[in-house]
Amino acid sequence: MSVAIVDYSSGNLHSAAKAFERAAHEAGLDQPIAVTQDPAAVARADRVVLPGVGAFADCRRGLDAVPGMVEALEEAVRRRGRPFFGICVGMQLMAERGLEYEVKQGLGWIAGDVDRIAPKDPMLKIPHMGWNTLNVVRPHPLLEGVTLGPDGRHAYFVHSYQLKPGNRADLIAEADYGGAVTAIVGRDNMVGTQFHPEKSQKLGLALIANFLKWKP
Amino acid sequence: MILFPAIDLKDGLAVRLQQGDMARATIFNDDPAAQAKIFATQGFDYLHLVDLDGAFAGKPMNAAAVECILAAVKMPVQLGGGIRDRATIEAWLGKGIRRVIIGTAAVRDPALVKDAARAFPGHVAVGLDARDGKVAVEGWAETSTLSALDIARRFEDAGVAAIIYTDVARDGMLKGLNLDATIALADAVSIPVIASGGAGAVEHFAEVFQEGRADAALAASIFHFGLESIGELKQQLQAAGIPMRWPL
Numbered sequence: 001m002s003v004a005i006v007d008y009s010s011g012n013l014h015s016a017a018k019a020f021e022r023a024a025h026e027a028g029l030d031q032p033i034a035v036t037q038d039p040a041a042v043a044r045a046d047r048v049v050l051p052g053v054g055a056f057a058d059c060r061r062g063l064d065a066v067p068g069m070v071e072a073l074e075e076a077v078r079r080r081g082r083p084f085f086g087i088c089v090g091m092q093l094m095a096e097r098g099l100e101y102e103v104k105q106g107l108g109w110i111a112g113d114v115d116r117i118a119p120k121d122p123m124l125k126i127p128h129m130g131w132n133t134l135n136v137v138r139p140h141p142l143l144e145g146v147t148l149g150p151d152g153r154h155a156y157f158v159h160s161y162q163l164k165p166g167n168r169a170d171l172i173a174e175a176d177y178g179g180a181v182t183a184i185v186g187r188d189n190m191v192g193t194q195f196h197p198e199k200s201q202k203l204g205l206a207l208i209a210n211f212l213k214w215k216p
Numbered sequence: 217m218i219l220f221p222a223i224d225l226k227d228g229l230a231v232r233l234q235q236g237d238m239a240r241a242t243i244f245n246d247d248p249a250a251q252a253k254i255f256a257t258q259g260f261d262y263l264h265l266v267d268l269d270g271a272f273a274g275k276p277m278n279a280a281a282v283e284c285i286l287a288a289v290k291m292p293v294q295l296g297g298g299i300r301d302r303a304t305i306e307a308w309l310g311k312g313i314r315r316v317i318i319g320t321a322a323v324r325d326p327a328l329v330k331d332a333a334r335a336f337p338g339h340v341a342v343g344l345d346a347r348d349g350k351v352a353v354e355g356w357a358e359t360s361t362l363s364a365l366d367i368a369r370r371f372e373d374a375g376v377a378a379i380i381y382t383d384v385a386r387d388g389m390l391k392g393l394n395l396d397a398t399i400a401l402a403d404a405v406s407i408p409v410i411a412s413g414g415a416g417a418v419e420h421f422a423e424v425f426q427e428g429r430a431d432a433a434l435a436a437s438i439f440h441f442g443l444e445s446i447g448e449l450k451q452q453l454q455a456a457g458i459p460m461r462w463p464l
């Protein structure tokens with residue numbers, strides 16, 4: 001078993017890699033975690049993680065700049081059905097389009113666009129940065145054993161945009177920031193979190209451990 | 217990214233120290249609530265308060281000034297200094313402080329922080345003030361034998377909302393933040409890191425976000441002395457590719 005964290009020069013992958021290593025170790029799972037720029041390694045990986053920070057279009061361009069990487073993701077995730085975990089903009093890239101600064105195509109794995117969050121309370125600033133509880137819309141294996149809801153564990157968000165799923169069935173969990181914002185999306189063997197599991201302490205480690213055990 | 221402007225309270229006044237030395241205090245506003253309003257009007261997102269007398273005394277000493285500030289501004293406020301027991305934590309959160317910062321007690325009584333973080337998720341932060349890598353306590357009058365990394369690791373997974381890391385030697389000197397220590401801390405724990413101490417220019421903020429992997433930064437002098445306006449600072453950081461909080 002191998003887990004590939006895709007490195008396409010979109011920010012610091014160190015904390016993500018560390019969180020996956022730690023979750024694997026604590027759950028007693030023997031899954032080597034590899035941060036890789038090699039499309040071949042991604043294509044044959046047993047699990048794929050796509051992080052991402054910054055603007056949607058920049059991340060998409062970063063992904064396109066690694067020859068063969070988009071094809072490798074399609075191969076591993078879509079054709080071979082390997083479990084996929086998108087984080088922050090890595091999750092947003094699952095959408096059809098991003099509307100940040102310019103309209104840019106996503107991977108098109110989840111129907112919907114990535115659009116700016118618009119809190120109803122004018123006191124709430126953009127980006128949304130901070131700790132929020134999660135409200136479950138649809139149960140999912142990644143959430144197993146995690147206390148959620150208003151008295152549940154907190155997740156760490158840093159974002160100005162959100163993926164708005166075209167199909168309500170793809171929405172797993174929301175957070176409240178002057179209205180509901182998308183926190184987790186998922187379809188088939190693919191899941192993505194808007195928040196940073198690697199910064200979300202217990203909630204994050206539990207989600208990562210569940211992902212490493214997930215057999216969709 | 218969030219930039220926190222800091223107000224240090226001494227004898228009910230807003231002051232600035234250099235390297236934590238109470239003898240080197242500059243009074244920059246005798247009405248701290250008015251100063252807080254100025255920061256709110258300028259477009260800051262979140263205010264950082266320190267009860268300096270409280271840090272030395274081990275209990276709140278500038279409560280009246282803090283309450284005036286809470287009454288004056290709507291933006292969230294975090295407060296450190298003299299918060300060493302559960303009753304004080306609950307009292308401040310009850311009065312509207314968004315986040316309490318535990319420093320000395322995080323070294324001496326880690327269970328207090330862990331219990332409080334569990335009871336008030338998102339509302340308890342740890343303040344680590346380091347002198348030559350070792351954590352200073354009691355209003356920086358004493359230095360412990362523990363490193364900032366040792367203390368930070370204690371609170372991994374405890375539900376602490378943030379670690380505010382201040383380099384004592386750099387504080388108030390405007391020569392730049394401690395990048396190496398910020399990187400080491402951000403790598404050691406998953407808790408978001410707020411870097412503090414020494415910011416004096418736009419580049420100092422940019423490098424601590426980009427290279428130092430900080431999640432937020434905190435500064436006082438640069439904002440008090442009007443060296444940089446927050447609007448220009450945010451625009452310049454945004455232009456450097458660092459997402460900032462808007463609107464002003």
